[in-house]
Amino acid sequence: MPRASRQDRRERLGNAKRLRKRIYKSLFRNNLISFFCLAFLTSQVALVWSKAGSCNQPRSPDNVVVSSPLPASRPFEQHEKLVVSLEFTNVCNFKCPFCPQAYEDLPMQPGGSPYDRKHGFMSRAVFDRAVDECRRVAKIVELGFFGEQTLHPQYLEFMAALVDRPFQLETNTNVSMVTQAMMRVWVSSKLDLVRLSLDAVTPEVFNVARPGPVRSLTTGKIVADADRMAAVNEKVHAWLAMPDHRPTRLVYVNSSYNQGEKQKFIDYWTPFLGKDDHVLIKQVLSYGGKIVDPLIQSHRCNVWEVKYLVIDNTGVASPCNLDTNMDLALGSVMEKSVEELYFGERAQWLKSRTGCGNPLTPCRTCTDGNNWSKNEKHGRASTCATGEQLVQLRVA
Numbered sequence: 001m002p003r004a005s006r007q008d009r010r011e012r013l014g015n016a017k018r019l020r021k022r023i024y025k026s027l028f029r030n031n032l033i034s035f036f037c038l039a040f041l042t043s044q045v046a047l048v049w050s051k052a053g054s055c056n057q058p059r060s061p062d063n064v065v066v067s068s069p070l071p072a073s074r075p076f077e078q079h080e081k082l083v084v085s086l087e088f089t090n091v092c093n094f095k096c097p098f099c100p101q102a103y104e105d106l107p108m109q110p111g112g113s114p115y116d117r118k119h120g121f122m123s124r125a126v127f128d129r130a131v132d133e134c135r136r137v138a139k140i141v142e143l144g145f146f147g148e149q150t151l152h153p154q155y156l157e158f159m160a161a162l163v164d165r166p167f168q169l170e171t172n173t174n175v176s177m178v179t180q181a182m183m184r185v186w187v188s189s190k191l192d193l194v195r196l197s198l199d200a201v202t203p204e205v206f207n208v209a210r211p212g213p214v215r216s217l218t219t220g221k222i223v224a225d226a227d228r229m230a231a232v233n234e235k236v237h238a239w240l241a242m243p244d245h246r247p248t249r250l251v252y253v254n255s256s257y258n259q260g261e262k263q264k265f266i267d268y269w270t271p272f273l274g275k276d277d278h279v280l281i282k283q284v285l286s287y288g289g290k291i292v293d294p295l296i297q298s299h300r301c302n303v304w305e306v307k308y309l310v311i312d313n314t315g316v317a318s319p320c321n322l323d324t325n326m327d328l329a330l331g332s333v334m335e336k337s338v339e340e341l342y343f344g345e346r347a348q349w350l351k352s353r354t355g356c357g358n359p360l361t362p363c364r365t366c367t368d369g370n371n372w373s374k375n376e377k378h379g380r381a382s383t384c385a386t387g388e389q390l391v392q393l394r395v396a
């Protein structure tokens with residue numbers, strides 16, 4: 001093989017250098033691209049990590065993601081304010097024959113309207129929400145709609161939470177389960193009216209008109225049938241004897257189950273009434289077309305005039321205080337404000353259709369609305385007010 005000349009060697013060396021240079025250049029250019037690619041990718045990964053990391057961080061109050069709060073009603077003008085019934089529970093320990101509770105196991109109530117609503121107890125969340133709305137929309141809150149409210153396990157707690165309020169507060173009870181602690185909370189909560197449903201003063205009549213277990217105030221035990229009236233009366237006497245007891249109404253519903261008992265009831269209790277207490281004689285109602293009794297008398301529906309709103313133990317609202325099955329439900333306060341419910345589309349639709357005998361459940365079989373025209377109010381001095389006067393008092 002001939003030896004390469006000096007010239008050839010120089011050329012080969014020059015070619016090798018150029019080739020090396022090209023390779024270095026190419027490598028450098030590719031590395032630069034790779035570097036930037038890598039840097040970009042790294043920054044994106046860091047970003048993702050930083051976002052992901054923030055999900056697990058405890059959130060400061062500023063960056064907490066709050067699910068949208070429940071809508072609040074505007075404060076109602078005085079003339080718009082509602083009479084709200086809050087139902088702690090629709091469970092009752094009595095089965096009074098003039099009440100739909102007595103027939104809830106039947107496929108249909110005697111009057112033809114249904115009552116098959118599920119039993120339940122109001123949760124603290126529903127209670128807080130309903131009361132919060134009542135602060136803006138209610139002039140009167142009645143604790144009780146359909147059931148014995150003292151059966152609620154948080155009855156004392158709920159009552160104590162109602163001390164500061166911008167509305168009048170009233171409670172209903174059949175007295176059977178009332179305890180000394182409940183009477184004390186009625187006083188400390190400064191209740192505006194305590195309504196005690198009695199309907200009788202004679203043990204035999206009481207056992208027919210108001211059957212169900214009664215607990216003794218002194219022993220806390222369920223008493224024998226023969227002692228039921230005495231046990232209830234003992235509680236009423238104990239309450240009325242408390243010097244700081246709140247204004248009290250002793251309620252007597254005039255039905256075919258307690259005939260002949262009315263005057264005895266008035267005469268028995270009147271001497272024990274304080275100056276702010278009274279006896280109220282009421283006419284039996286069909287309960288929105290559920291009950292049948294020869295003493296039920298027809299009357300027009302007045303629920304929109306009174307501005308009723310019932311909130312049941314689940315938070316569902318109805319404009320009728322006799323709609324015990326919530327067939328006229330407007331919706332739930334756990335989703336909408338009372339303002340939206342009471343003035344909304346559904347309410348307007350119902351307003352033009354409710355009324356005794358109208359083709360709507362339960363109005364279809366309702367003949368008497370809230371017939372207060374025969375009501376009598378008796379106090380220490382004499383009869384204080386009657387019938388339509390009482391209607392006016394409630395509407396005003």
Ligand code: SF4
Nearest residue numbers: 301320355356363366
């Ligand atoms: S007519 Fe209807 S809305 Fe009126 S009281 Fe009777 S059930 Fe209630």
